[in-house]
Amino acid sequence: MNSSKNIYEKELLVKSTTDNLALIREFTRNSAADCGFSDETIGKIILAVDEACTNIIKHAYKYSPEGNIFLAVKFEERKFFISITDEGKHFDPANVPEPDLVQYYKQKRAGGLGMFLIKKLMDEVNYSTLSGNKNQVVLVKYLS
Amino acid sequence: MNSSKNIYEKELLVKSTTDNLALIREFTRNSAADCGFSDETIGKIILAVDEACTNIIKHAYKYSPEGNIFLAVKFEERKFFISITDEGKHFDPANVPEPDLVQYYKQKRAGGLGMFLIKKLMDEVNYSTLSGNKNQVVLVKYLS
Amino acid sequence: MADFNVNLRGVGSVSVIDVKGYLDAHTAPELENVFNKLLDDRQFKVVVNFDELKYISSAGLGVFMAYVETMRENSGDIKFSNMKENVYNIFDLLGFPILYEFFKDEKEALQKFDSLG
Amino acid sequence: MADFNVNLRGVGSVSVIDVKGYLDAHTAPELENVFNKLLDDRQFKVVVNFDELKYISSAGLGVFMAYVETMRENSGDIKFSNMKENVYNIFDLLGFPILYEFFKDEKEALQKFDSLG
Numbered sequence A, B: 001m002n003s004s005k006n007i008y009e010k011e012l013l014v015k016s017t018t019d020n021l022a023l024i025r026e027f028t029r030n031s032a033a034d035c036g037f038s039d040e041t042i043g044k045i046i047l048a049v050d051e052a053c054t055n056i057i058k059h060a061y062k063y064s065p066e067g068n069i070f071l072a073v074k075f076e077e078r079k080f081f082i083s084i085t086d087e088g089k090h091f092d093p094a095n096v097p098e099p100d101l102v103q104y105y106k107q108k109r110a111g112g113l114g115m116f117l118i119k120k121l122m123d124e125v126n127y128s129t130l131s132g133n134k135n136q137v138v139l140v141k142y143l144s
Numbered sequence C, D: 001m002a003d004f005n006v007n008l009r010g011v012g013s014v015s016v017i018d019v020k021g022y023l024d025a026h027t028a029p030e031l032e033n034v035f036n037k038l039l040d041d042r043q044f045k046v047v048v049n050f051d052e053l054k055y056i057s058s059a060g061l062g063v064f065m066a067y068v069e070t071m072r073e074n075s076g077d078i079k080f081s082n083m084k085e086n087v088y089n090i091f092d093l094l095g096f097p098i099l100y101e102f103f104k105d106e107k108e109a110l111q112k113f114d115s116l117g
């Protein structure tokens, strides 16, 4: 942490294409590393952010490359917050069932693992709807 | 280029610390690569952006880590624009003399090379002052 | 940036897929292409060697889920080898060890196919 | 992220500095530390081996400008070797070849010191 106010801020705006995932991961790595997380925890945060952004590209924007994905990071009271905002299709995370790997196997389904991973990897996951048809998910990790 | 409107937009906001230079370079690499520049030209754009941001950290913010550096990229009519905005000390680039390496050598001066490089590496370099005490430099590279 | 490479080798009757770099939603289609080619060629015995894989997201995991049953229905399988700990942990978190066999070395994975004929 | 490494070796009476990775305003102070140590130890003959250097900005170039004259005033020098083309091009753009000697191999640079005694 470089900031004497102990509030850390970084933002990234990219279009909704999968070739931006690598940059999104670098942005996340750099932000989390600055806050003093271990490499193992940084890896978890990176994966959660990748999954959340992949879902936005796939589901909220249905692979249209025109959409915006906006990431903003802050670090406050030893909590790392990363908010991810899109202007795509709304969705209600409560309607998404927990995946059952054995069922998936039987149905040859390949998906449904992303949201499960996000919840497993982070300490808090909060989905919300903002004005202006925006969707936001805030992922939180505690620095122990 | 993924955008059908042929307008490419990406933004990055970071604090004014040198440990963000690597992320700034990745952001620049990713943006320029998407526009179809060769590796050699991408390398030039990256170095110019690094030099401009280093100057902001060093001179505009005098190494205070609290400052904001905001980068925004667009690609229009085969021109790649990257604007870099800060809220630090103003400066008049017209007052900066061209460096003379032999003079520098004699005076044991180590600096003065950054702005020269930026001008050499880019097709256009435009410094301006924005409202709200903001300084902006826009670097432009043509896709040939 | 998202460096990913996939290479296909034949070792006896087994197809070995070497994956390298970062396997995410952007690069997973390259791996799918290789699995599609294997199905075209009716090659169902597969070992995926993860030695040089640095990163995997669920988009990569999904590729294995999408093809494994077809391989098994044709007396084949997808087996995993040489996985780094950070990559294995993701498979583990999702319960993959119930459904897949993991081997430290490629050789062991190949032998497992051989011993079944 | 900004991976940079610097290593100091003695080869006869010459100090060889191996630089690796990305040399920018963030990492240049590490290289300065090595030059300061050399001055403390009164070691003025220096070869910088750039074999594994991937990137340099003016902050890195400035380090050499800051120390070279002191080395020369003490019958030493800073010579460069094993530079990749993309890195050399930056030195070239700034006119460094007028002021510094560049060698393809570390050996040639070392010999140049030897031949001067």
Ligand SMILES: Nc1ncnc2c1ncn2[C@@H]1O[C@H](COP(=O)(O)OP(=O)(O)O)[C@@H](O)[C@H]1O
Pocket (backbone or CB within 6 Å): A052, A055, A056, A058, A059, A060, A089, A090, A091, A096, A110, A111, A112, A113, A114, A115, A116
């Ligand atoms: N950001 C999002 N916007 C819209 N729908 C989403 C979003 N994230 C997840 N979903 C919905 O939740 C489901 C489960 O997501 P996930 O667990 O990531 O699996 P997958 O993406 O592989 O289907 C998706 O199939 C989709 O219907």
Ligand SMILES: Nc1ncnc2c1ncn2[C@@H]1O[C@H](COP(=O)(O)OP(=O)(O)O)[C@@H](O)[C@H]1O
Pocket (backbone or CB within 6 Å): B052, B055, B056, B058, B059, B060, B089, B090, B091, B096, B110, B111, B112, B113, B114, B115, B116
């Ligand atoms: N963004 C900036 N804000 C304020 N001053 C600047 C900025 N960029 C350059 N300068 C001024 O221009 C001079 C020349 O810059 P440069 O060529 O990069 O060399 P150096 O930074 O090594 O002195 C600097 O010493 C500084 O006074």
